[in-house]
Amino acid sequence: MGHVIDLQTAAAPVSPDLSGYPVALFVAAEATWRARMINEYASHAVFEALAQQMTEANFEPELVNECLQFASEERSHGVMCGAVVTALGGRAWAERPELAAYPAHRDAPPRAAVLRNLIHICCMSETVAVALIGAERLEMPRNNELYDLLTRIYADEVGHARFGWRVLQELAPSLTTAEREAIERYLPVALAHLKEHELAHLPDIEAPPNGASLGLCSGRDARVLLDETIATVILPGLRRWFRC
Amino acid sequence: MDANVRRRALRAAAKVAFGAAFLGACGSNANDSALRRHPVNNAGDSGAETDSRAETNSPTVPNHRTDAGLTGQTPIITLVEREAPAVGDSGLRRDAQAASGLACVEHVELTADRTSSVPEPAALSCCVAYNDQRLVESAVDGGNGPASYPALAADESFVNCCRLIINAASSLPETWTALRTSCCASDVHGFDPEGPSPQYQHIYCTPWGPAVPPSMDYVAQGVA
Numbered sequence: 227m228g229h230v231i232d233l234q235t236a237a238a239p240v241s242p243d244l245s246g247y248p249v250a251l252f253v254a255a256e257a258t259w260r261a262r263m264i265n266e267y268a269s270h271a272v273f274e275a276l277a278q279q280m281t282e283a284n285f286e287p288e289l290v291n292e293c294l295q296f297a298s299e300e301r302s303h304g305v306m307c308g309a310v311v312t313a314l315g316g317r318a319w320a321e322r323p324e325l326a327a328y329p330a331h332r333d334a335p336p337r338a339a340v341l342r343n344l345i346h347i348c349c350m351s352e353t354v355a356v357a358l359i360g361a362e363r364l365e366m367p368r369n370n371e372l373y374d375l376l377t378r379i380y381a382d383e384v385g386h387a388r389f390g391w392r393v394l395q396e397l398a399p400s401l402t403t404a405e406r407e408a409i410e411r412y413l414p415v416a417l418a419h420l421k422e423h424e425l426a427h428l429p430d431i432e433a434p435p436n437g438a439s440l441g442l443c444s445g446r447d448a449r450v451l452l453d454e455t456i457a458t459v460i461l462p463g464l465r466r467w468f469r470c
Numbered sequence: 471m472d473a474n475v476r477r478r479a480l481r482a483a484a485k486v487a488f489g490a491a492f493l494g495a496c497g498s499n500a501n502d503s504a505l506r507r508h509p510v511n512n513a514g515d516s517g518a519e520t521d522s523r524a525e526t527n528s529p530t531v532p533n534h535r536t537d538a539g540l541t542g543q544t545p546i547i548t549l550v551e552r553e554a555p556a557v558g559d560s561g562l563r564r565d566a567q568a569a570s571g572l573a574c575v576e577h578v579e580l581t582a583d584r585t586s587s588v589p590e591p592a593a594l595s596c597c598v599a600y601n602d603q604r605l606v607e608s609a610v611d612g613g614n615g616p617a618s619y620p621a622l623a624a625d626e627s628f629v630n631c632c633r634l635i636i637n638a639a640s641s642l643p644e645t646w647t648a649l650r651t652s653c654c655a656s657d658v659h660g661f662d663p664e665g666p667s668p669q670y671q672h673i674y675c676t677p678w679g680p681a682v683p684p685s686m687d688y689v690a691q692g693v694a
Contacts, residue, residue, distance in 0.1 A: 253636055265679035269679030326684075327682070328683070329686075331686070346680075351681060353483050353487055355677065355680075359678070365471060384482075384486055387487070391487050411686070412686065423677075427677040427678075428675050429674065442674040443471065443674055445675055448471070450476070451476050451479060455483055458484070459484045459487050460487070
């Protein structure tokens with residue numbers, strides 16, 4: 227696929243019916259869903275890298291396979307978002323973004339290195355996604371194809387987040403002091419990056435009238451929800467095992 | 471987003487984070503595969519979060535749409551081949567003018583089915599050129615400053631060309647640059663029946679897909 231993400235063929239047959247939606251919002255909606263298409267599709271590489279790292283650190287093959295399944299789900303989320311772009315009159319096509327290098331965390335023991343990334347990906351990013359996409363879904367009118375599509379994505383995000391917390395629950399009690407300290411050193415870094423990354427994708431603007439019907443949410447409200455998710459879910463969740 | 475929505479969204483996230491601990495304490499990890507099949511049921515409270523994983527496993531979405539018209543490439547506007555007089559005192563000459571007096575094309579409607587909205591190349595190039603020139607002409611401070619967006623918004627031809635460019639942008643990606651520079655960036659929204667408003671062109675919330683985790687160097691780079 228080279229330097230582009232071309233999902234036109236896959237997206238066209240599954241584009242939801244958006245007849246009756248406010249046409250005045252279509253340009254904003256197309257741009258928004260295109261950005262989501264890019265973010266979702268590109269993020270399959272994150273889970274593939276996590277799976278590779280888990281393999282190298284001798285994690286159970288079942289866990290690795292789950293991670294690879296998540297990568298596949300992110301690809302299909304890209305297709306779903308591309309389907310919305312198509313339904314809005316656009317083309318499910320974009321330049322492929324340049325991703326940062328996946329960190330190996332050589333300064334940490336292998337198992338802690340994996341957990342660092344797992345915490346950032348699943349316990350932080352995907353947990354925030356559960357809250358934000360969940361709120362968007364709650365605000366969206368039901369009984370239509372766009373709602374069904376968002377529900378499918380939301381369900382997968384729940385699975386991705388739960389995976390992280392579950393693996394952490396299983397492994398945290400057996401961490402060595404060196405492993406635990408390596409993770410604790412990383413948590414402020416991960417949190418700072420999470421906040422910066424999320425804010426970059428949550429513009430400080432209100433939603434347009436009827437925007438919720440097309441998934442156009444208030445960035446201001448989403449920022450509040452982001453802070454609340456970090457303060458009341460992520461940090462308390464991590465503090466069961468780590469100082470942070 | 472009202473407080474109730476936020477509270478329910480937070481509760482779903484909390485169930486994801488703390489549900490794992492609860493299950494682990496009960497020795498139920500062996501059932502995680504079953505849990506994975508129904509994460510939404512388990513994540514949410516009653517009501518909104520009652521969908522089953524079973525119906526979300528498929529990567530495809532049922533398509534109930536009738537695709538009539540989607541594949542057509544019928545131009546929806548026509549170029550009026552008529553030499554136009556100079557435009558006011560701007561010095562700009564239109565290459566073509568519609569019978570309505572608009573530059574380049576007759577009135578264009580923003581259409582939802584923009585895949586089929588391939589404009590005539592001459593109309594598109596006329597509009598791109600027209601808008602580019604108007605951006606330059608409207609610039610304040612002797613042409614060195616930013617464009618005067620109120621002046622552009624009052625220019626019906628400029629706004630009409632924006633609509634044509636917006637329609638074309640979906641089928642002709644190369645016109646995105648023109649769209650962004652002449653229509654989006656200028657805060658001019660010919661497609662907004664309520665009048666100019668930035669809310670119709672923003673990209674909204676897109677925090678989807680986990681980012682690549684940072685390395686420890688991220689702190690050393692001064693971001694905190």
